[in-house]
Amino acid sequence: MADSKAPSTDPKPASKSWADDDDDTPITATAATSEAKKETDEGTLAKAQTDGATSWMNGSHGLDEPEFDVNVKLADLQEDPNNPLFSVKAFEDLNLKEELLQAISTMGFRKPSKIQERALPLLLKNPPQNFVGQSQSGTGKTAAFLLNILQRVNLDSTSPQAIVLAPTRELAKQIANGCAVMGTMLQDQGLKIFQAVPDPSHRGGKSVEGQVVVGTPGTVMDLLRRKQLSARDVKILTIDEADNMLDLQGMGDQCRRIKNALSQNTQIVLFSATFPQQVLDFVAVFAPKANTITLQVEELTVKGIKQLYLDCQNDEEKYTSLVKFYNLMTIASSIIFVKERVTAAEIERRMTAEGHTVAQLTGALEGAERDAVFERFRNGTAKVLIATNVLSRGIDVRTVTMVVNYDIPETVDGMPDFETYLHRIGRTGRFGRTGVALSFVHDRKSWQGLMAICKHFQVEPTRLDTKDWEHVETMLKGVMRNSRNAVPEIEMDA
Numbered sequence: 001m002a003d004s005k006a007p008s009t010d011p012k013p014a015s016k017s018w019a020d021d022d023d024d025t026p027i028t029a030t031a032a033t034s035e036a037k038k039e040t041d042e043g044t045l046a047k048a049q050t051d052g053a054t055s056w057m058n059g060s061h062g063l064d065e066p067e068f069d070v071n072v073k074l075a076d077l078q079e080d081p082n083n084p085l086f087s088v089k090a091f092e093d094l095n096l097k098e099e100l101l102q103a104i105s106t107m108g109f110r111k112p113s114k115i116q117e118r119a120l121p122l123l124l125k126n127p128p129q130n131f132v133g134q135s136q137s138g139t140g141k142t143a144a145f146l147l148n149i150l151q152r153v154n155l156d157s158t159s160p161q162a163i164v165l166a167p168t169r170e171l172a173k174q175i176a177n178g179c180a181v182m183g184t185m186l187q188d189q190g191l192k193i194f195q196a197v198p199d200p201s202h203r204g205g206k207s208v209e210g211q212v213v214v215g216t217p218g219t220v221m222d223l224l225r226r227k228q229l230s231a232r233d234v235k236i237l238t239i240d241e242a243d244n245m246l247d248l249q250g251m252g253d254q255c256r257r258i259k260n261a262l263s264q265n266t267q268i269v270l271f272s273a274t275f276p277q278q279v280l281d282f283v284a285v286f287a288p289k290a291n292t293i294t295l296q297v298e299e300l301t302v303k304g305i306k307q308l309y310l311d312c313q314n315d316e317e318k319y320t321s322l323v324k325f326y327n328l329m330t331i332a333s334s335i336i337f338v339k340e341r342v343t344a345a346e347i348e349r350r351m352t353a354e355g356h357t358v359a360q361l362t363g364a365l366e367g368a369e370r371d372a373v374f375e376r377f378r379n380g381t382a383k384v385l386i387a388t389n390v391l392s393r394g395i396d397v398r399t400v401t402m403v404v405n406y407d408i409p410e411t412v413d414g415m416p417d418f419e420t421y422l423h424r425i426g427r428t429g430r431f432g433r434t435g436v437a438l439s440f441v442h443d444r445k446s447w448q449g450l451m452a453i454c455k456h457f458q459v460e461p462t463r464l465d466t467k468d469w470e471h472v473e474t475m476l477k478g479v480m481r482n483s484r485n486a487v488p489e490i491e492m493d494a
């Protein structure tokens with residue numbers, strides 16, 4: 001395939017010699033790849049409740065830049081009406097519990113983001129109404145739905161009142177930990193959070209205690225079926241990554257069954273960064289008469305993420321270029337996304353041989369092992385994480401400054417997967433931070449796939465050529481330097 005490709009030195013994608021011939025190929029996007037179908041909701045859990053706490057939301061872990069720099073930069077961004085982080089209101093205007101306001105302040109949240117400002121009044125309105133919310137990756141959707149839950153739960157009873165569903169154990173645990181941080185001041189009053197992810201201890205038959213249950217659909221459904229989880233007092237059902245969850249055959253069915261087990265008055269809350277058109281129809285059925293906030297496709301990309309692509313000649317050159325690339329650059333933390341587990345294993349082998357500390361997370365791992373690998377990445381012991389789409393959504397690790405699309409994401413039908421691309425690159429550039437997304441292309445199909453994705457989101461990626469590593473290095477150092485330079489300038493403004 002590589003031979004059919006004429007070398008190009010023009011950074012503009014449209015100038016590729018083989019760029020135009022198949023331009024009218026029909027492109028359909030679905031929210032899930034086969035990998036995601038296979039690899040979610042797997043494994044067993046070593047620990048329950050909120051232990052193994054990650055540093056989600058509390059700003060305590062090793063950021064590239066000191067936290068105060070980021071806050072100053074954030075203040076600027078939050079003044080710009082066109083930025084998704086902009087808002088005119090203060091958290092204080094939302095009539096939240098004092099304990100929640102205190103926690104928000106301790107967490108360093110100065111102002112609500114646009115989605116928080118717009119969603120919270122609708123979410124908190126009485127009588128409760130269904131809600132569908134879309135906002136760019138890393139703009140604080142989790143805090144929006146957690147505040148609604150924590151504001152509404154009755155702490156006089158420990159019976160489950162809110163269920164949050166997420167596609168993977170990592171995301172469910174991250175949300176549960178975020179809920180614990182945000183609910184710190186309510187713990188004295190009896191707030192309990194239950195993690196419903198695969199765990200052998202659930203088999204004991206013990207009833208679930210906790211006003212907030214956060215888990216994967218399979219486990220939640222299991223607990224309901226075994227009558228360990230009582231649906232009687234549940235008044236809020238929140239689904240994160242809802243487009244993906246409702247679109248996936250297995251998980252969609254489970255979500256529907258969970259919803260059917262709940263009272264008709266349950267407030268249904270759906271959030272995602274993407275709601276492709278074909279999903280919106282069944283979203284409307286799942287959450288009837290919902291207050292809805294959606295975005296236009298051109299608003300979806302996060303501006304702080306610089307999108308580049310590396311032009312390789314063939315598959316083997318992808319491996320050698322990747323290793324060369326990592327030997328050249330110092331990157332805080334990064335995630336390399338691949339299509340298949342076998343590629344993940346091969347990259348791990350080659351990078352380890354070059355002396356890099358890498359971790360690999362795919363659905364092949366069992367729960368406890370999976371937790372351990374992810375923790376090594378989160379706490380910075382391993383700087384590079386090689387993952388399949390299992391980690392493409394929701395994961396919030398602030399040190400991630402680069403995402404590599406080693407394989408261009410595809411749907412099960414082999415078409416470019418717009419949504420997965422957006423979610424993957426959204427693992428960097430979170431809440432006003434800057435980041436780099438580097439995609440590898442090595443043949444006509446991968447190149448066309450990337451170009452279709454970029455056309456869809458109306459972005460122009462910058463081309464890097466493996467024949468000119470000096471240019472690659474200069475270019476990347478420039479991008480990285482620009483991110484760093486932003487900080488001192490802003491410091492002076494402060």
Ligand SMILES: Nc1ncnc2c1ncn2[C@@H]1O[C@H](COP(=O)(O)OP(=O)(O)OP(=O)(O)O)[C@@H](O)[C@H]1O
Binds near residue numbers: 112394431
């Ligand atoms: N108002 C705020 N001020 C400062 N930081 C915030 C605020 N709200 C959320 N954050 C932080 O922003 C980061 C991203 O938030 P979150 O994970 O909720 O994004 P998201 O919109 O759910 O992204 P994704 O679409 O990738 O799931 C988190 O680290 C969170 O602590």
